[in-house]
Amino acid sequence: MIDKLRQEVCDLHAELIRWGLVTWTSGNVSARVPGEDLLVIKPSGVGYHELTPQNMVICDLDGKLVEGEHAPSSDTEAHAYVYRHMPHVGGVVHTHSPYATAWAARGEPIPCSITAMADEFGGDIPVGPFALIGSDAIGRGIVETLTGHPSPAVLMLQHGPFTIGPTAKAAVKAAVMCEDVARTMHYARQLGTVDRLPEQAVASLHDRYQNVYGQPQGGQRSTS
Numbered sequence: 001m002i003d004k005l006r007q008e009v010c011d012l013h014a015e016l017i018r019w020g021l022v023t024w025t026s027g028n029v030s031a032r033v034p035g036e037d038l039l040v041i042k043p044s045g046v047g048y049h050e051l052t053p054q055n056m057v058i059c060d061l062d063g064k065l066v067e068g069e070h071a072p073s074s075d076t077e078a079h080a081y082v083y084r085h086m087p088h089v090g091g092v093v094h095t096h097s098p099y100a101t102a103w104a105a106r107g108e109p110i111p112c113s114i115t116a117m118a119d120e121f122g123g124d125i126p127v128g129p130f131a132l133i134g135s136d137a138i139g140r141g142i143v144e145t146l147t148g149h150p151s152p153a154v155l156m157l158q159h160g161p162f163t164i165g166p167t168a169k170a171a172v173k174a175a176v177m178c179e180d181v182a183r184t185m186h187y188a189r190q191l192g193t194v195d196r197l198p199e200q201a202v203a204s205l206h207d208r209y210q211n212v213y214g215q216p217q218g219g220q221r222s223t224s
Contacts, residue, residue, distance in 0.1 A: 001033060001034065001035075002033060002038075002040065002058060003053070005031050005033060005040045005056075005168075006040055006053040006054070006056040007053040008031065008168060008169070009029050009030065009031050009040045009041070009042070009053075009056050009168060010051050010052060010053045010056055012029045012168055012169060012172050013027075013028075013029055013042060013048055013051050014048070014051075015172050015176070016029065016048075016093075016095060016172070016175070017048050019175075019176045019179070020097070020179075021095040021096075021097040021175055021176065021179055022048070022095050022096060022097070023096070024047070025044075025045050025046060025047055025048070026095070026096045027093075027094055027095040027096060028041060028042040028073040028075055028079075028093070028094050029041070029042060029091070029092075029093050029168055029171070029172060030042070030073075030076075030079045030091065030092045030093075030168065031090060031091050031167070031168035032083050032089065032090045032091070033058075034090070037060055037061045038058055038059065038060060038061070038066060039058070039059055039060075039061065039076075039079060039080060039083055040056050040057070040058055041056065041057060041059060041072055041073050041076055041079060042056065042057075042072075042073050043055055043056070043057050043068065043070030043071060043072060043073065044070065044071045044072060044073050044074050045071075046070060055068070055069065055070055056068070057070055057071075057072045059072050059076050059080065060080070061080045061083050061084050062077075062080055063076040063077035063079070063080040063081075063136070074133055074134055075094050075133065075138065077134070077135055077136040077139065078092075078094075078135075078136055078137070078138035078139035078142065078162075079092045079094075079139065080136065080139065081136040081138075081139025081140060081142075081143065082139050082142055082143060082164060085139075085143045086143060086146075086147070086164065088166065089164045089165070089166070089171075090165065090166045090167045090168065090170075090171075091164065091165045091166070091167050091168030091169065091170060091171035091172070092162065092163070092164055092168075092171055093162065093163045093164075093165075093168070093171040093172050093174070093175045094160065094161070094162050094163075095160060095161055095175050095179070096160040097160070097161060097175070097178070097179040097182070098179075099179055099182035099183040099186055100125075100153075100155060100160065100161040100178050100179050100182040101155075101159075101160040101161065102182070102186065103125075103127075103155055103182055103185075103186075104127065104155035104156060104157060104158060104159055104160050104161065105158055107127055107157050107158070108127065109124040109125060109126050109127050109155070110124060110125040110155070110178075110181060110182055110185050111124055111185065111194070111196055112124050112196060112197055112202055113185060113188065113194045113195060113196050113197060114181065114184060114185070114188075114197070115197070115205055116177070116180070116181055116184075117181045117185075117197075118197055118201065118202040118205035118206050118209075119205055119206060119208075119209035119213075120152075120174065120177045120181070120209070121150065121151040121152070121153060121177075121178075121181070121206075122149075122150025122151060122202065122203075122206035122210075123149075123150055123151060123202055123206075124151070125151050125153050125154070125155060125161075125178060125181070125182075126145050126146075126149060126151060126154055126155070127145075127154070127155045127156075127157055128141040128142060128144070128145040128146075128154045128155065128156045128157060128162075129141045129144070129145075129156075129157055130156070130157040130158055130159070131156065131159075133159075138156060138159070138162070141154075141156060142154055142156070142162050142164070146164065150206060152164050152165055152170070152171070152174040153174050153175070153177075153178040161175060161178050161179075161182075163175045163178060
């Protein structure tokens with residue numbers, strides 16, 4: 001299982017590059033190891049072109065290195081805190097994608113004004129508190145902001161987006177969609193005032209997308 005997750009987490013980092021969500025060595029993807037108090041995450045300061053399944057690192061849910069030749073990402077304690085306090089989360093992603101990070105710099109939630117936002121996020125993408133890198137403080141802010149909120153994304157104030165999902169792939173998808181709607185809403189604002197979707201419409205769209213959209217897979221429908 002750990003070898004499979006190392007491969008998956010390595011491959012998912014390539015998706016961050018593909019979608020223009022990261023630069024140089026910024027950003028990270030992690031995955032919870034099912035049935036274990038462990039996570040797989042990118043090593044700190046290693047370029048994306050140098051990433052291999054073998055140099056993904058294994059940490060416990062306190063963010064301490066368990067296995068690997070490299071130091072783990074500087075965001076590891078934040079990811080670990082999320083896994084400890086949100087047992088339904090199987091993947092965490094952090095990027096500095098430009099449009100979402102611009103909203104984070106302003107400290108402004110992305111308003112739910114288009115159906116794609118209602119589908120994926122169930123409302124506004126919220127802003128979390130400012131916190132310094134290198135401890136679990138960011139993780140505390142993520143949990144505080146997203147607990148009870150339908151959005152799988154949070155804009156950490158003056159930092160950037162973090163996303164969660166039942167799997168690492170789902171968390172990467174949320175990061176891609178977060179940047180997409182951040183860009184669209186930025187463009188819309190340049191044209192003038194943008195009306196929000198009615199709450200009833202948001203709830204209906206979100207329910208349909210999460211529970212009806214896509215093809216059945218093993219008795220459940222896919223939302224990808």
